[in-house]
Amino acid sequence: MGLIKAEYIWIDGHKPTAKLRSKTKVFDGPVNNLNEIPEWGFDGSSTMQAEGKNSDCMLKPIYFVPDPIRGGDNILVMNEVRNADGSVHVSNTRAQLVEISEKYKEEEAWFGIEQEYTFFQGRSPLGWPEGGYPAPQGPFYCGVGADEVFGRDIVEDHMDACVQAGIGFSGINAEVMPGQWEFQVGPLGPLDVSDQLWLSRWILYRIAEEYGVNATLHPKPVSGDWNGAGAHTNFSTKSMRSNGGLKIIEKACEELGKKHEDHIAVYGAHNEERLTGLHETCSIHDFRFGVSDRGASIRIPMATANDGYGYLEDRRPSANMDPYKVCAAMIVTCCS
Secondary structure, eight states, X not given: OEEEEEEEEEEOOOSSSOOEEEEEEEEEXXXXXXXXXXXXXXXXXXXXXXXXXXXXXXXXXXXEEEOTTTOTTOEEEEEEEEOTTSOBOTTOOHHHHHHHHHHTGGGOOEEEEXXXXXXXXXXXXXXXXXXXXXXXXXXXXXXXXXXXXXXXXXXXXXXXXXXXXXXXXXXEXXXXXXXXXXXXXXXXXXHHHHHHHHHHHHHHHHHHHHTTOEEEOOSOSXXXXXXXXXXXXXXXOTTTTSTTHHXXXXXXXXXXXXXXXXXXHTSOTTGGGTOSSOSSOOOTTOOOEEETOTTSSEEEOHHHHHHTOOOEEXXXXXXXXXXXXXXXXXXXXXXX
């Protein structure tokens, strides 16, 4: 037995886009299962989750991983926010996904989320000349060389930390705009992918701190002729992954088209700045799907079309989306 540090991480009540918060509890470890992690509380009046006269909110641990930053037996703990009496807090979007996942568990939904983000140093994207612009976008996507890639050391540290923490991390790449990157989590079930994406975001912010850099998930961090930042969500069910699944995928695409506005409503704030019909997007006002079409709302990958089964890629969610909401919407629309 020895003292360990547990970093309690939760999602606040900030609008229109929630932020991550965290604080540290020191107690006897090591921790082997979730039941050994105590519930905790915080001042909800400081996180837009309560009023000052009744400000206590509960942190209910729901998932933990080894802490790749502090090392040792220390842990990172993802929490749901609850009211003081243990009931679900209004800002808690995970609770609904728990119910939906259980209701549709026979579908065996899998998700892979591509999280784009942009590094900033001060008021400029990382690597951009002060108050100016770099060369037009083109050579930066999956680029190599100090004139084309900025922040790789942070990205490598982030990837190593996520892998070390046991997150279902599946890759990284430099993105179209200089200073912009992407990492992927999945394929995993809806709760695992969402919990792990939120944790991966926290680890990204925490590691970038050490470099004096911040990572933003804003969908259009630089206006003008520059790519925005999305969180393309790859989705499949057991039947989509089986022979003849392409027909089920096409039917799901049609259903997603009927619910386009409902989905856009939970796909992230400021998404209209990104979904313009330019820069590999479909206009927020339109819906279409197609094979290999990166200008569509939903892309059916070439391999899926060739095999006759596989998955679809919803290209509409913005980088700042809440994965609990996106996964819930996808399951309900495609599986109902």
